[in-house]
Amino acid sequence: MAQMTMIQAITDAMRNELKNDESVLVFGEDVGQNGGVFRATEGLQKEFGEDRVFDTPLAESGIGGLACGLSVTGFRPVMEVQFFGFIFETFDAVAAQMARMRYRSGGVYNSPVTIRGPFGGGVKTPELHADSLEGLMAQTPGIKVVIPATPYDAKGLLISAIRDNDPVVFLEHMKLYRSFREEVPEEEYTIELGKADVKREGKDITIITYGAMVHSSLKAAEELEKDGIDAEVIDLRTVSPIDVDTIIESVEKTNRAIVVQEAQKQAGIAANVVAEISDRAILSLEAPVLRVTAPDTVFPFGAAEDTWLPSYKDIVEKSKQVIEF
Amino acid sequence: MEKTKELQQIESQFETFQILNENGEVVNEDAMPDLSDEELKELMTRMVYTRIWDQRAISLNRQGRLGFYAPVAGQEASMIGSQFALDKKDWILPGYRDIPQIVYHGVPMDQAFLWSRGHYGGGQMPEGVNVMMPQIIIGAQITQTAGVAMGLKRNDTGTIAITYTGDGGASQGDFYEGMNFAGAFNVPAVFVVQNNRFAISVPVEKQSAAKTIAQKAVAAGIHGVQVDGMDILAVYAMTKEARQRGLDGNGPTLIETLTYRYGPHTMAGDDPTRYRTSDEDDEWEKKDPLVRFRKFLESKDLWSEDEENKIVDQAKEDIKEAIKKADSAPKQKVTDLIGFMNEELPQNLKEQMEQYKEKESK
Numbered sequence: 001m002a003q004m005t006m007i008q009a010i011t012d013a014m015r016n017e018l019k020n021d022e023s024v025l026v027f028g029e030d031v032g033q034n035g036g037v038f039r040a041t042e043g044l045q046k047e048f049g050e051d052r053v054f055d056t057p058l059a060e061s062g063i064g065g066l067a068c069g070l071s072v073t074g075f076r077p078v079m080e081v082q083f084f085g086f087i088f089e090t091f092d093a094v095a096a097q098m099a100r101m102r103y104r105s106g107g108v109y110n111s112p113v114t115i116r117g118p119f120g121g122g123v124k125t126p127e128l129h130a131d132s133l134e135g136l137m138a139q140t141p142g143i144k145v146v147i148p149a150t151p152y153d154a155k156g157l158l159i160s161a162i163r164d165n166d167p168v169v170f171l172e173h174m175k176l177y178r179s180f181r182e183e184v185p186e187e188e189y190t191i192e193l194g195k196a197d198v199k200r201e202g203k204d205i206t207i208i209t210y211g212a213m214v215h216s217s218l219k220a221a222e223e224l225e226k227d228g229i230d231a232e233v234i235d236l237r238t239v240s241p242i243d244v245d246t247i248i249e250s251v252e253k254t255n256r257a258i259v260v261q262e263a264q265k266q267a268g269i270a271a272n273v274v275a276e277i278s279d280r281a282i283l284s285l286e287a288p289v290l291r292v293t294a295p296d297t298v299f300p301f302g303a304a305e306d307t308w309l310p311s312y313k314d315i316v317e318k319s320k321q322v323i324e325f
Numbered sequence: 326m327e328k329t330k331e332l333q334q335i336e337s338q339f340e341t342f343q344i345l346n347e348n349g350e351v352v353n354e355d356a357m358p359d360l361s362d363e364e365l366k367e368l369m370t371r372m373v374y375t376r377i378w379d380q381r382a383i384s385l386n387r388q389g390r391l392g393f394y395a396p397v398a399g400q401e402a403s404m405i406g407s408q409f410a411l412d413k414k415d416w417i418l419p420g421y422r423d424i425p426q427i428v429y430h431g432v433p434m435d436q437a438f439l440w441s442r443g444h445y446g447g448g449q450m451p452e453g454v455n456v457m458m459p460q461i462i463i464g465a466q467i468t469q470t471a472g473v474a475m476g477l478k479r480n481d482t483g484t485i486a487i488t489y490t491g492d493g494g495a496s497q498g499d500f501y502e503g504m505n506f507a508g509a510f511n512v513p514a515v516f517v518v519q520n521n522r523f524a525i526s527v528p529v530e531k532q533s534a535a536k537t538i539a540q541k542a543v544a545a546g547i548h549g550v551q552v553d554g555m556d557i558l559a560v561y562a563m564t565k566e567a568r569q570r571g572l573d574g575n576g577p578t579l580i581e582t583l584t585y586r587y588g589p590h591t592m593a594g595d596d597p598t599r600y601r602t603s604d605e606d607d608e609w610e611k612k613d614p615l616v617r618f619r620k621f622l623e624s625k626d627l628w629s630e631d632e633e634n635k636i637v638d639q640a641k642e643d644i645k646e647a648i649k650k651a652d653s654a655p656k657q658k659v660t661d662l663i664g665f666m667n668e669e670l671p672q673n674l675k676e677q678m679e680q681y682k683e684k685e686s687k
Contacts, residue, residue: 057502059502069473105448107665109450241673
């Protein structure tokens with residue numbers, strides 16, 4: 001097995017699928033010769049040719065339309081949105097076109113597009129680069145939204161996303177791209193979309209999270225352990241649809257939960273998790289389910305990021321509030 | 326606005342291409358397409374049929390027997406002529422008004438009625454009929470056409486993708502992005518803008534400072550042409566040529582057809598008298614595509630009143646049958662729709678499916 005960063009695992013997944021299936025095409029702005037602004041497609045054009053891995057004109061709506069059109073003629077486009085804040089430009093193609101393809105055609109056409117995009121705070125990008133827009137996507141019926149937290153998960157989930165016959169939005173947290181390495185098999189493997197992963201087992205409280213906050217939550221769990229609190233950390237991995245069964249099973253065991261997301265409080269995913277817990281396991285709860293989130297402002301300008309983003313300390317504090325309720 | 330010499334020069338290059346004048350006389354013999362007498366009659370048959378169908382559809386809509394409907398009278402030459410130039414395997418990406426083209430491309434009429442009524446059966450394109458569902462969002466089909474055309478080229482199908490929008494659609498960013506992508510990737514796409522003069526109520530002069538929509542092709546580096554959209558032979562000839570251009574690897578084409586819709590934008594309450602005059606209507610009715618083509622055919626002894634009446638009767642009969650068939654389509658259930666959302670039902674939809682099965686069983 002090789003030690004890989006998350007970005008290497010992502011490249012590896014695309015390489016695997018380009019090799020595996022002639023209908024897979026990788027395209028977007030700067031993904032060819034340049035290998036992507038983050039080098040996610042590094043070397044792929046050289047290996048598979050300009051026919052399979054190619055640059056597009058700089059126009060996100062055009063990229064989405066191209067992907068949508070290709071998908072109904074039998075291709076599996078893997079389109080890159082250079083920074084996910086640019087999704088607004090192509091939101092029609094994704095939400096109003098691909099996401100509805102199967103519905104609109106009564107099951108005749110599908111749209112097997114993977115929409116990759118980097119996002120996430122802590123790297124001080126300019127405006128509209130880092131925004132956590134997964135809530136917006138997750139509120140759109142017809143698309144799956146996947147957010148890996150580790151290199152291993154990233155590879156298995158991306159291969160599944162590319163093979164999925166429905167559109168999948170695959171969000172890559174910029175801060176996780178190169179922050180650490182882990183063992184990733186060189187051979188192919190898949191991780192089922194829609195399945196959460198228990199990243200740490202515990203019995204006192206369930207911390208439900210995804211993306212970069214998985215790591216903050218794991219760190220918080222270590223801190224909590226010093227105070228004798230045994231936290232379970234669930235990584236949703238797919239934020240739409242969410243894996244209700246894994247969440248409920250855990251909450252029924254720990255009787256307490258918090259939900260952690262980097263996105264603003266009003267931004268959807270955490271609220272949905274809280275509602276599902278309330279629907280299905282309210283009698284197991286010893287305390288209200290609280291949320292750790294960013295405030296309900298626009299994503300902040302760079303200099304304010306560190307305080308704006310939720311930290312492991314916020315998670316520790318909120319967990320203790322729930323424990324002491 | 327005073328236009329620079331350079332701009333005037335570019336705009337002057339976009340002259341309206343015509344074969345038949347308003348009196349049905351051939352004014353451009355060299356451009357006459359190679360169509361047999363039978364094919365010429367077929368063009369007229371389809372225009373007459375479509376005019377009757379449009380009248381019936383409007384009436385059915387008023388009776389509450391049809392749903393969403395966008396009238397097509399006035400645009401028959403533009404619609405029928407362009408579709409007639411296609412191969413059966415070419416792809417059509419229609420806008421909401423482009424129902425005649427997709428029906429002549431193989432979508433059964435009763436299915437078109439189902440689409441109008443908001444029944445999923447309307448979107449279930451039959452096997453081998455390469456048609457996308459009529460697009461509601463203005464311009465979305467333009468960018469998709471670049472993708473479909475790229476797919477057809479990659480698969481070496483020897484076919485093209487054609488798409489339709491109106492003059493208002495040419496104001497959309499997606500219109501430019503789609504043409505630009507198709508040009509940059511040199512794919513076999515044909516973009517038809519049916520300039521029927523009004524985007525609901527806003528006249529084309531208020532859409533753009535450009536004298537023609539055809540000239541917008543210049544910015545994308547592709548071929549653009551303006552055609553008399555009331556002249557079915559001109560529309561047919563230019564579409565045929567555009568199709569071949571794409572197949573020969575010479576890139577996409579933008580075709581602007583100058584046409585007019587006699588009726589309202591849609592049957593959902595639009596009143597054209599609020600934004601156009603009866604003089605304007607009269608002026609365009611003089612250019613009527615059916616009148617002009619009838620005169621042309623009569624001059625060749627290819628048409629008679631008797632023949633036309635038979636088509637009118639046939640159209641009425643077919644529409645009655647199609648409506649009957651649409652009426653007998655299975656009632657649309659929410660559980661069907663839940664089933665169409667994803668290839669496999671995720672947990673949330675599985676639960677909702679059970680809830681709606683229960684609800685629908687009561």
